[in-house]
Amino acid sequence: MAHIFKGLLAGVVILGLCLPLATAQADPQPTRIAAASDLRFAMDEILENFAADHPDHPIEVVYGSSGRFRSQIENGAPFDLYFSADIAYPQALKEAGHAAGEVTPYAEGRIVIWSDAVEASALTLDSLADERFRRIAIANPRHAPYGARAQEALRASGLWETLERHLVFGENIVHTLQLVQSGAAEVGIIALSLVLHPSILDQGGYHLIDDALHAPLTQGFIITRRAADNPTARLFADYMGAAETRSIMRAYGFLLPGE
Known part of the structure; x- marks a missing residue:
């Protein structure tokens, strides 16, 4: 029995050593963006550029209604960034404790x-x-x-x-x-x-x-509370201010902050 127990124990040790290695080699979990549908074409181009510049930081995006996304995030939906067509929605989420930082205005639509x-x-x-x-x-x-x-x-x-x-x-x-x-x-x-x-x-x-x-279509985004320690979320938030990104947004008719 003793030699059987030793064999089982060795197997457990070997498995324990292999698990961290397997985890390290696994692909990182993609960062998830909830984006207003008006960004459908602009965001696709921005994400294509981001993927080329940062291939080790995968991102997935879901497009939909800003109001629907607000409700989903309030109820725990697993989104890391939220881009709303109405800045009031991410502001409300921040006030309710669902944001990891400030609300960032990114455009005005027409x-x-x-x-x-x-x-x-x-x-x-x-x-x-x-x-x-x-x-x-x-x-x-x-x-x-x-x-x-x-x-x-x-x-x-x-x-x-x-x-x-x-x-x-x-x-x-x-x-x-x-x-x-x-x-x-x-x-x-x-x-x-x-x-x-x-x-x-x-x-x-x-x-x-x-x-x-009509009232302005002032748009804003947040990094959600769940992504407080997500480096990809913060990297992409910064990327929204890049010259190439702003050029894409302008091409789709958005008025940008500071312009």
Whole structure:
């Protein structure tokens, strides 16, 4: 029995020595970003550059509604960074103790009228009352900042009551774009950052909505409390201020802090 016990003990020791080595050789767990859908094209380019510059710091991104992400992070969703289309959401998370530091403003967005069925550059908000537009897509204003700003612009123009019965609501601003592309709506109020992507711009023109008609789309991000000791999260936060990153954001129509 003694020699059997010694053999088992040796096996345990060997296994114990191997486990740290296996852990050290395993790929690092990707840092996870929750990002507002208006960043869909810009963030993809930024992350491609980041991966090329920092191949040992993997990142995964999920796009969606800023309001939905706020609720998910409050309830423990495993995100390390949160990029919101409305800075009020990360500010609320910070006040509730869900952030590892300050809220960082990163851009201001704009809303546009867009369609691939008509020449949208010739449209105005008043044009949306035309009977040819049976369905008008906006993001859901209850949890999507771009939808809230669309609602504000329509109210300020005196059009909300007239158009409300024609509205179809996207889950987020990318879904709103897809509603127009699919024919579920003839026209939509979309993020400028989406329609400036070449693949979208080729499908139709756009009309920039006067930003005096709605509150600013000031956007901000946080490193979440769970990522307080995550070096990749802090590295990427710094990367958002890099010249190349700012150039990408500008190309998608974002106004940047300090400009």
